[in-house]
Amino acid sequence: MTRWGMAIDLDRCTGCEACVVACAAENNIQTVGEEQAREGRAMHWLRIERYYEGEFPNVRTRFMPVLCQQCGAAPCEPVCPVYATYRNPEGLNAMVYSRCIGTRFCANNCPYTVRVFNWFDAEFPAPLDSQLNPDVSVRPGGVMEKCTFCVQRIQAGKDEAAQEERDVADGDIRTACQQSCPTKAITFGDLEDPDSEVSKWAESPRAFSLLGDLDTRPGVVYLSGSEWREPAE
Amino acid sequence: MSGNDGKRGEPRVTIGRRDFFKVYAAAGVAVLQGCRRRDEEWIESPVRRSTALPGASVWRRSICGQCGAGCEIEVRTVDRLAKKIEGLPEGFVNAGGVCALGHSALQELYHPDRVTEPMRRGASGELEPVSWEEALESAATAIAAAPDATTVVAGAPPGPLLGLWRRFAASVGAQAPVHWQPADVVVEREAARLAFGEATRPAYDMARSDYVLSIGAPFLDGWRSAAHFAGAWAELTADRRGKLVQVEARHSLTAANADDWLPVRPGSEGFLARGVAGLLLGSGTVGEAERAAYETLYPEAPPDLAATAERCGIDANRIERLAAELSRAERPLVMVGGSALDGGNGVAAGAAGLALNALLGAVGREGGVFAGVDFGFEDRVAGDAEATVPPATLSDRLDGAGGSNVLVVSEADPLHGMPGFEAAFKGASTVIALSAFFDDTTLQADLVLPIQTDLERFQAVEPDPVRGIPALLIASPTVAPRSEARHPGDVALALAAAAGSALPWPGFQEAVEASLSDAFTATRADAEGAGALPALLITGALNARQFVRRTTDAGGLVGTAEMRRAPVRPAQVDGEGAPAGLPDPASMAASAAPAGVESFTLIPFESVKLGDGRGANRPWLQELPDPLSTVMWGSWAEVATEDADRLGIHGGDIVRLTGTAAEIDLPAIVLPTVRPGCVGVPVGGGHADYGRYARGRGVNVNALLSTDRHVAGVGAFARGGVRVRVERLRRPRRSERPVIYGRGLRQAEEIPVGWAPHDGGKA
Amino acid sequence: MTAESQPSAAALDGQLLGRLDRRRPGLLVGSLASGALALVFIYCWGYQIANGIGVTGINRPVFWGFYIINFVFWIGISHAGTLISAILRVTKAEWRRPVTRSAEAITLFALAIGGLFPLIHLGRVAIFYYMIPYPNSRMLWPNFRSPLVWDIAAITTYIIGSALYLFLPLIPDAAVMRDRAAAGLRKRFYAVLALGWRGTAQQWHSLEWGIRILAVVIIPVAVSVHTIVSWDFAMTQTPGWKSTIFGPYFVVGAIFSGIAVLMIAMALLRRGLALERFLTDRVFNNLGLLFVTMSLVWGYFTFAEHLTVWYSGDLFEKNVHHVLLHGDFAVPFWTMVVVNLVIPVAVLSFARGRRPLPTALVGCGVLVGMWLERFLIVVPALSTPRLAYSIGDYMPSWVELGIMIGAVGVFACLYFTFTQLLPIVSVWEMREGWRHGGSDEAGGATSDAAATSGTAAAPVPGGGGA
Structure with a gap:
């Protein structure tokens, strides 16, 4: 079996947000405009959280990319009344957009607040729509969405491997955020494969799970050598 | 896994003898067909060529033109439309990385408010569509009428295109072009x-x-x-x-x-x-x-x-x-x-x-x-034309010519980016703008010539010498140009021709190829010659034509680490005897704070989202939270917590920054990371137009800068060290509130990330 | 009221049913006003469907807002009727007689409105039926693990049960109306409702048994409904929601708000229908005691909830707790405590406070307080997520306000229509009360009903047929 996972090295993340734009470009994420963004309705699937450490002048800033953690025990899944979000056999929390009726219960129950909602139908004034990725559906209004681990790329990678009659090799499939990261702070692969890069990163003594004490068993591993990952006293 | 196993278990298609011959015959025909193709098609290219089936992805190598750095990118195209930009893993500058601005080039390409046809200001004072021929004709007439009062402002990055503008200026008899580049x-x-x-x-x-x-x-x-x-x-x-x-x-x-x-x-x-x-x-x-x-x-x-x-x-x-x-x-x-x-x-x-x-x-x-070395292709194209001059000289030059100026602005927006330029700009009698958008300068232009964006162009740039290795990067267009947009280099050549001083090339690509050919010939003739290429780079090429073909197919020329060198100090500094010693910053007096007013030091800065303002017309970038202030869709002023407490400023309050020339009102973001006494404001906001996503959004901090402050010793504006007064105006109205993405200003010690050893995400 | 003023059956009919024949201007104005509000409701919902759920003020992270608050609020209101009336029936409280019908109607209509809110709240209301288990070609079932599906089951059960519970005691009265009505549409309408009621002993027997069984069955249903509503919150892991006390806390809150509505309704009925002789000061006194008890129980639950959260020291729970008690939500929180606890205790602890007007006013305050309680459950928890970077806020839009106010109009519309079509006071039960000697000053139990009874005076017509 495959368990897709991602590892993010926070010590390498500069917070440049190239991944955020790459994600929007890859996944046809709509931009909601100033008014909607002010209402708190920006739709980034991936956000760079920013926290401060210390006081001026000995102040430091920490960045933490937060995306859907693709939990092994996902709080979002059981609360959906229509199975619009479910766990697929490869460890993804899949979203079935056509099934979603928009109760937003899943988003409330997500401890990472990574789910975003289409409050209105997406608008891509022509010819901006020329850029839309044909492999990814444009979600209608009233539907929940979130990071898919670039499931279309996973599928394309598997198709390519199948065509060449081989197994998917580690590194064949790269998510949009991973690909754009100038510091290579993100790696992606199969957590079940002990030789994959992501598994090796996950073995690091610096590895931890976000909100790990909730035991959501995330598919995203963070690496940090800093003390600040420890819970507050 | 199980699916694959199943597939392996299926019986393979067996090929009989007849089938075998059939396959061979078919393959033979295919090979013969292939041999009839032109030999160029067989030359290795870093770009994966594809037969472009409907719906199939074709990846095309290109060069990011969003700044002058010259990052190499791959563009995914499907059905001849560009879909996604990714860093070329073997990219000379970027080694696979792309920044946010680079990704957004797609939205520049497909922006709904691009200039799609040449326009000329008519009798009514409005811009009206004209044909390219008419546009070039009237541009050439204006330039020919006052060649020595003609100034080119070129925003091209260093490389052959900039060289072409120098050559253009020289050939029509204009002054040395102004190179519009980071301050x-x-x-x-x-x-x-x-x-x-x-x-x-x-x-x-x-x-x-x-x-x-x-x-x-x-x-x-x-x-x-x-x-x-x-x-x-x-x-x-x-x-x-x-x-x-x-x-x-x-x-x-x-x-x-x-x-x-x-x-x-x-x-x-x-x-x-x-x-x-x-x-x-x-x-x-x-x-x-x-x-x-x-x-x-x-x-x-x-x-x-x-x-x-x-x-x-x-x-x-x-x-x-x-x-x-x-x-x-x-x-x-x-x-x-x-x-x-x-x-x-x-x-x-x-x-x-x-x-x-x-x-x-x-x-x-x-x-x-x-030393930041290059192969000198800019000079090769420019010939013996004058070197470019810095932007700060532009005002003086326009003032000096006294109202009969012709300004040719290509890929630059001096009206937005240069403090106090309006007055000088109004003195220009004719403004010819080569632009893909109605930016501040283009809006005021008499003639607007639509140009291609990076992905539509043939590109040749000498990348930022970040690695100390010389290079010339070349890329073919990724997608067909939208509407009537043309390459700025081609426009320059057409303008020169229309003005009666044609340059020896029909188009920009030919200019680049000619310069490559010259370089080959010069190198072949004299391997040690000054200005020629390192001999290593031309080995293997039989003739100039083959060298040009090989170079363009390979995506340019890239030097080796051995070509790096330390800067060479001339025997005599300034040619005036013994070195006199450098200006010592330690012996310069600190500028005194004006007394009596609440005086802050203004720090204008380029944010990762808007750059110098170029990114302001992309919805992706406008909606990208600034990593530090988390502001989207607008400008903001970064104020220190200490100062905010003293002045009674709460986060989001509208503050007024008053400089000597102007005042701007914008929302304050209170941050613990700001040095007290400083106020940071991003540049790149407050466009008069520049498309629907940028229009009137944010404020232009350049308004606070004055033109009479220069960096001592060079023709550059000093935008640092400007004193401004900061005062709180009011609580923001609903429509004025800054659009903030992350609200928690939590100390890192309190970050509730929790900790648990990772278990591999097993369910 | 004293026994001497006991009216004849005809007079009683006239008093209770005559209102149905007359058109009173006050009622007309009320009907028009509520109709206008109902139109506001329809317009706002239509606007929202046409434009998208984004016309609301909800956002990330506050994904639930006024609609869910109102959903819980109306479901709470619904407990005014069936649950309380069932308890009163089961305990055979004699003063229930003039109250039960109106209370049960409140239940049915409040449930209908409350049940609408989750649909209004949906992002894609057109396919709400995906939540319902129905046979379909895709072989897809709803997710029975989701508390929302439990909600659907519970609310459907409750609404059917409540409708039956309202309908059964209505049959004899419908028969009276049928017999009083002239031939025509009206008569046919009542005839359908009367289900061929003839007032036979067998029918009376079946009816009484039916009501008795329903009264017993409906109590656990009512309790379960509000428990399940609470589980929409308590089953999550959201700080501020995840709580084992939520089930009983919500039930208590629902009964509390139910009594508040009942107090207001009774005061209005007593005035409007001149029922002083049934809804005596003593009834208000007793109900006032129950009311203040519920207030104290509610206060106890609130205290227990917040104490355990505070004591746990859990960072995330404490964050929510902080914004509630000291932060952005402190004003509504302490307002809620005042109107739900301080004022009821202060007023209802004294006999003078347990008279109709003060109790009704306290009831109004409690309604506001209980609405605030639901607001304070939904919004602060959502706006204070674990990862503090995503802290948000919430301001309802005019659409949400329109729907919220409009829903009151829809409710009033339904209620006015009901009172215009059917007796809002159960005529036969009143008569039955008379037979038992209706006055609550009398003491002693009759053998069959165990209700308070005195000297049976008035002759009792067996049924509607006259």
């Missing part, structure tokens, strides 16, 4: 000339250094190549091997990622460099040769620690520790840039910073600083 480049070059003797942008080998002192260089914020430096920074700091110390008044993204951030008083960067030099000289770890080299540059004694700490507003022990770590480091490196070069003393500060490299023996050393 600090001119200062950087001058500082390098003073410190190293060669006026090229220094190339920093950050990845192999183990201790980087960056004086003002915001290299993670988009300075030079964010993609390159982010990768280099990652190598520097991997496994805590190296350390980055950022000296900068503002808490930039680079400062945020530095291991140590010294928030110096703005304008005191050079003083700090001199102070550190003093500590190093006194530490006994400096070699005699280095000491001598440094003392030639700075005969005067450097300031002592107390004076440095006092002037810079930094704890003495932090400066001491910095000097101690620098002297202990094996391959230290000092970089200068950004805000250190912004002030009136920018050249002196930059030179003082760069000179530290001489003291540390970092010049020409692995992990040190190299």
Whole structure:
């Protein structure tokens, strides 16, 4: 079996947000405009959280990319009344957009607040729509969405491997955020494969799970050598 | 897995003898068919060629033109439409990385408000569509009427296109073109000339250094190549091997990622460099040769620690520790840039910073600083045309010509980006704008010529010499141009032809190919000749034609690490006898704060989202939260918590910044990372138009800058060190509230990330 | 009221049913006003469907807002009727007689409105039926693990049960109306409702048994409904929601708000229908005691909830707790405590406070307080997520306000229509009360009903047929 996972090295993340734009470009994420963004309705699937450490002048800033953690025990899944979000056999929390009726219960129950909602139908004034990725559906209004681990790329990678009659090799499939990261702070692969890069990163003594004490068993591993990952006293 | 197993279990298609022959016959026909193709098709190309089936992805190599760095990208196209930009893993500058601005080139390409056809200001005062022929004709007429009052403002990055504009200006009889480029480049070059003797942008080998002192260089914020430096920074700091110390008044993204951030008083960067030099000289770890080299540059004694700490507003022990770590480091490196070069003393500060490299023996050393060398294709295309001049000379030039000017603006928006330019601009009788958008300058133009965006163009650039290795990168268009847009180089050539002084090439691509051909011939003729290419690069090519074909197919010419070299100091500085010593920032007086008003130092800065304002028309970037303030869709003023408390400013309040020339109102973002007494405002907001996503959004901080402040020694505006008054105006109305993405200003110790060993995500 | 003023059956019919024949201007104005509000409701919902759920003020992270608050609020209101009336029936409280019908109608209509809110709240209301288990070609079932599906089951059960519970005691009265009505549409309408009621002993027997069984069955249903509503919150892991006390806390809150509505309704009925002789001061006194008891129980639950959260020291729970008690939500929180606890205790602890007007006013305050309680459950928890970077806020839009106010109009519309079509006071039960000697001053139990009874005086017509 495959368990897709991602590892993010926070010590390498500069917070440049190239991944955020790459994600929007890859996944046809709509931009909601100033008014909607002010209402708190920006739709980034991936956000760079920013926290401060210390006081001026000995102040430091920490960045933490937060995306859907693709939990092994996902709080979002059981609360959906229509199975619009479910766990697929490869460890993804899949979203079935056509099934979603928009109760937003899943988003409330997500401890990472990574789910975003289409409050209105997406608008891509022509010819901006020329850029839309044909492999990814444009979600209608009233539907929940979130990071898919670039499931279309996973599928394309598997198709390519199948065509060449081989197994998917580690590194064949790269998510949009991973690909754009100038510091290579993100790696992606199969957590079940002990030789994959992501598994090796996950073995690091610096590895931890976000909100790990909730035991959501995330598919995203963070690496940090800093003390600040420890819970507050 | 199981699916694949099942497939393996299926019986294979068996091929009988007849089938075997059939297959062979078919293959033979295919091979023969292939042989009939032109030989060029068989030449290896880094771009995967595809038969472009409907719906199939075709990846095309291109060069990012969003800034002058020259990052190489791959563009995914499906059905001839560009879908996605990714870094070319083997990219010369960026090695696979792309920044946010680079990704957004797609939205520039497919922007709904692009200029799609040539336009001319009619009798009614409105811009009206005209044909290309008419447009070129009227442009040529205007230029021919007053050739010596014609000024070209070219925003092209260094390379053949800029050379073409120089050649254009020379051929029509205009003055040397103004090169529209980041403000600090001119200062950087001058500082390098003073410190190293060669006026090229220094190339920093950050990845192999183990201790980087960056004086003002915001290299993670988009300075030079964010993609390159982010990768280099990652190598520097991997496994805590190296350390980055950022000296900068503002808490930039680079400062945020530095291991140590010294928030110096703005304008005191050079003083700090001199102070550190003093500590190093006194530490006994400096070699005699280095000491001598440094003392030639700075005969005067450097300031002592107390004076440095006092002037810079930094704890003495932090400066001491910095000097101690620098002297202990094996391959230290000092970089200068950004805000250190912004002030009136920018050249002196930059030179003082760069000179530290001489003291540390970092010049020409692995992990040190190299000369920013190139293959000279800009000059090759330009021929003997004059070199470009810095933007700050533009106002003077327009004022001087007295109202009969013709301004040819290509890929630049001086009206938005240059403080106090309006007055001079109004003096221009004819403005010809080559632009893909109705930016501030284009809106005022008499003639608008639509040009292609990066992905539609044939490109040839000499990338930012971030690695010290010369290169010329070439890329074919990725997608067909939208509507009637043309390549700016082709427009320049057509303009020259229409003005009666045709250049020898029909198009820009031919110009580049001709320059390659010339370079080949020159190199073949004289391998040691000045200006020719290293012989290594032409080996294997039989003739010039083949060399040109091979080079364009290979995506350009890239030098090797052996071609890196230290800057060459001429035998005599300035040709005037013995070196007189550099301007010492330590001997310059600090600018005194005006008394009686609440006086803040304004720090204009380029954010990762809008850059110099170029990104303002992309919805992706407008909606991208600034990494530090988390603001989307607008401008903001960064105010220190301490100052905010004193002035009664709450986050989101509208504040008024009053400068000598103007005042701007914008929302305040209160941050614990701002140096008290400073107020940071991003540039790139407040466009008059520039498409629906940029129009009227935010404010243009350039309004607060005045044209009469220059960096001493060069023709560049000093945008640093400007004093402004900050006052709270009001609680924001609903429509004025800053659009903030992340609200929690939580201290990192309280970050509720929790901790648990990762279990591999097993369900 | 004293026994001497006991009216004849005809007079009683006239008093209770005559209102149905007359058109009173006050009622007309009320009907028009509520109709206008109902139109506001329809317009706002239509606007929202046409434009998208984004016309609301909800956002990330506050994904639930006024609609869910009102859903819980109306479901709470619904407990005014069936649950309380069932308890009163089961305990055979004699003063229930004039109250039960109106209370049960409140239940049915409040449930209908409350049940609408989750649909209004949906992002794609057109396919709400995906939540319902129905046979379909895709072989897809709803997710029975989701508390929302439990909600659907519970609310459907409750609404059917409540409708039956309202309908059964209505049959004899419908028969009276049928017999009083002239031939025509009206008569046919009542005839359908009367289900061929003839007032036979067998029918009476079946009816009484039916009511008795329903009264017993409906109590656990009512309790379960509000428990399940609470589980929409308590089953999550959201700080501020995840709580084992939520089930009983919500039930208590629902009964509390139910009594508040009942107090207001009774005061209005007593005035409007001149039922002083049934809804005596003593009834208000007793109900007032129950009311203040519920207030104290509610206060106890609130205290227990917040104490355990505060004591746990859990960072995330404490964050929510902080914004509630000291932060952005402190004003509504302490307002809620005042109107739900301080004022009821202060007023209802004294006999003078347990008279109709003060109790009704306290009831109004409690309604506001209980609405605030639901607001304070939904919004602060959502706006204070674990990862503090995503902290948000919430301001309802005019659409949400329109729907919220409009829903009151829809409710009033339904209620006015009901009172115009059917007796809002159960005629036969009143008569039955008379037979038992209706006055609550009398004491002693009759053998069959165990209700308070005195000297049976008035002749009792067996049924509607006259």
